[in-house]
Amino acid sequence: MxxxxxxxxxxxxxxxxxxxxxxxxxxxxxxxxxxxxxxxxxxxxxxxxxxxxxxxxxxxxxxxxxxxxxxxxxxxxxxxxLRKNEFNKEFTTGSIKCYDSNQLASNDPIEDTRCEAQCRMTSGLIMGVFDGHGGPACAQVISKRLVDYIAAALLPIETLHKYIQQDPREALVDTFNNRVEILQELKILYERSFRQYLAELANLPHEGYNVPTALEQAIIKIDQDLSKEAVEPYKLNQVINPQTLSVALSGAVACVTHVDGPNLHIANVGDCNAVLGILTEDKEWIAKKITKEHNSENFDELKRIWNEHPDNERKTVIRRDRLLGELAPLRSLGDYRYKWPIEILMKVAVPLIGPKAIPANYHTPPYLTAKPDLYYHRLSTRDKFLILASDGLWDMMTPLQAVKLVGEHMKGKVFFNPLKLPRKNIQLGDINELLLHRKESLKSKPKxxxxxxxxxxxxxxxxxxxxxxxxxxxxxxxxxxxxxxxxxxxxxxxxxxxxxxxxxxxx
Incomplete structure (x- = not known):
């Protein structure tokens, strides 16, 4: 053995x-x-x-x-x-009353990141969860940059042209709980890529305010920029930047949502998930899992990959339930070890990390895509909350267990607030009953x-x-x-x- x-x-x-x-x-x-x-x-x-x-x-x-x-x-x-990284934000307008977020590390440093932002020039809130692998670099960079790419893609064409001409440009989003800081030299590089993206958007046909298109364009474009920023010095016979290369060679899966009034749009790449908590008329909780993981348990995803490569690679493209026997998610951002031509890997990646930069049986790249699956749900009064989480949570509990826990938490957390009498001139007997009921209910107060x-x-x-x-x-x-x-x-x-x-x- x-x-x-x-x-x-x-x-x-x-x-x-x-x-x-x-x-x-x-x-x-x-x-x-x-x-x-x-x-x-x-x-x-x-x-x-x-x-x-x-x-x-x-x-x-x-x-x-x-x-x-x-x-x-x-x-x-x-x-x-447990409470080290928790955060809460309340809103006074719109369909989202508030949100709670938290992270618990297992990797050192933690490879998960998250983002939450309010669009300033259009309506809507953007929130995302990013699960990194091969290091935290890719997930951290995406969490900082993607919200701007999405917000820019949502701009009406006239507003976009005006925005491009601004100097300096105002912020497209207000971010919350923003703890990741990018190095100054990378900020300059990323700003140049973003200006090029704005110019490309200005030349694209616009069909009005289209959230699914904006989400897909932004995710695919930022993934392409990660590659360009790493490879461009090589093509110009310049010294390769190990920082941009580390971002491109590490990877991240992403689940991003845009909420505008009753309209909920979700873009998913990889194995994070979004689950809706629904309360029925009978006061029963239902978990609606909106997303579907891109992994070996998704047979449609396996068929897609098999169809994209020759039949003689069928036994090697997916081995041990992983892409080329190595990568668990079958879609992701970054991870250019599974996307670049072998010549680029030989010239750019191998000198930095050695022969292991090229996976075994690497014959017909790209093997990986960052194209997201897109979902839409119109919110109703029965929809009470949405849980966005990396697979670290879903490995430990089912969507229904998570929804029931949040539902119980909603009921119990009201007791964190001081008791308020329901009306003036209330009788002592009624106050006594109210206090007895509160005492009994306090048993469900969450920690x-x-x-x-x-x-x-x-x-x-x-x-x-x-x-x-x-x-x-x-x-x-x-x-x-x-x-x-x-x-x-x-x-x-x-x-x-x-x-x-x-x-x-x-x-």
Whole structure:
């Protein structure tokens, strides 16, 4: 068996991993077996693999040794870890009342990013979740730049021409919770690419305000720009910039939504997902999974890839449920190791990262596309919220479980607010009944005000009987090499819709 050839450190790591694995409930065990042991067996048996998406570990160990005994973080310390990156934003107009977001790292540094922005020259909110692999570079750059590309593509032609002539140009979007900062030299390069994109938009035929077209154009164009910015110096006989090359060679999947009044548009590339929480007339929660993953479990996606390559590559283009035996998502931005011609890879990528830059059986590129699937949903009063999340969440719970958790959170979080009497001159007996009802209802008050944190807490520590602190503390305190075997980075955004606003929208 393969583990008999391990050295002692690897064997100890495996034993520690198995010991932690045995603590988990059956549902989580099945998820780990399916996704991490099946797909990532090379973590132990092929440590030279070129695919780093699932092999890059992260979270700093929180457990400490005291008198030779391992001490796990306390409930307060666990909560501090979980709430470190949470964010909330409220709105006074439009169909979105507010949103909650949070992230929990497993990789170090975290490879997930997210973006939220309000369009300034058109109406609508743009929100996205980006799951990086092979490092955080691609996901970070996309999260900073994509909102501007989308906002520009949404501009009416007259407004676009005026905007191009501005000097300096005003911002197209107001961003929230913007924590990623790009280096100055890259800002100059990205600004030049964006100006070229604006010029191209001005020469394209415009059919008016078309959100699906804008989303697709922006995603495809920014992916093309990542390639151009990395390869252009080579074509001009200049020194290749290792920063732009690292962005192009790493990758990211993306789930981006644009909400304008009752109109919800979603563009999806890869295996992040958007799930709608719907409340029926019978007060039952329904989870409507809007997106569909681009991975080996999507047979239509497998057929698409097989049809794009010769029949003699059928056994090599998808191996071990991965593209060319390496990449789990079958669509992504960046990842130009699977898109460039072999001559470009030889001249640009191999000098930097060696022969492994060219995947095995690389005969008829491109093998990968950034073209998104597009979805539309008209919001109704029954639509209460939308969950955008990276696959780190969906690996740990089903869409229905997530929707029910957010639905329960909606009901319970009202108790974070002080009690307000429903009317003046209320009788003491009525106040007593109100207080008794509130006391009983306080049992459902969630531990976290932020719904994204609430989901992450239950994803990591949830059991059939609620959250198990010892499990939660243990999984949050695993050493970096072990942590990644149990979960991915998790990024969650929960958008709440204004039912009264949607009720007043014309049919």
């Amino acid at each position: 393969p583990f008999l050839n391990m050295n002692s450190s690897k064997l100890n790591l495996l034993l520690n991993t198995v010991n932690t694995y045995l603590r988990l409930n059956s549902d989580v065990k099945q998820t780990i077996l399916k996704k991490y042991f099946k797909e990532n067996f090379t973590l132990f048996w092929n440590t030279t693999s070129s695919n780093t998406r699932y092999f890059h570990s992260s979270l700093k160990a929180a457990q400490v040794q005291k008198d030779g005994v391992t001490v796990l973080p306390s409930p307060q310390e666990v909560t501090t870890i 976290d005000r932020n719904a994204a944190t609430h989901l992450i807490r239950h994803a990591i520590g949830g059991t059939e009987y609620g959250v198990d602190h010892s499990r939660l503390a243990h999984l949050l305190s695993l050493s970096p090499d072990v942590s990644r075997m149990f979960r991915d980075d998790i990024t969650v955004t929960v958008m709440y819709f204004d039912s009264e606003f949607l009720r007043q929208c014309p049919a």
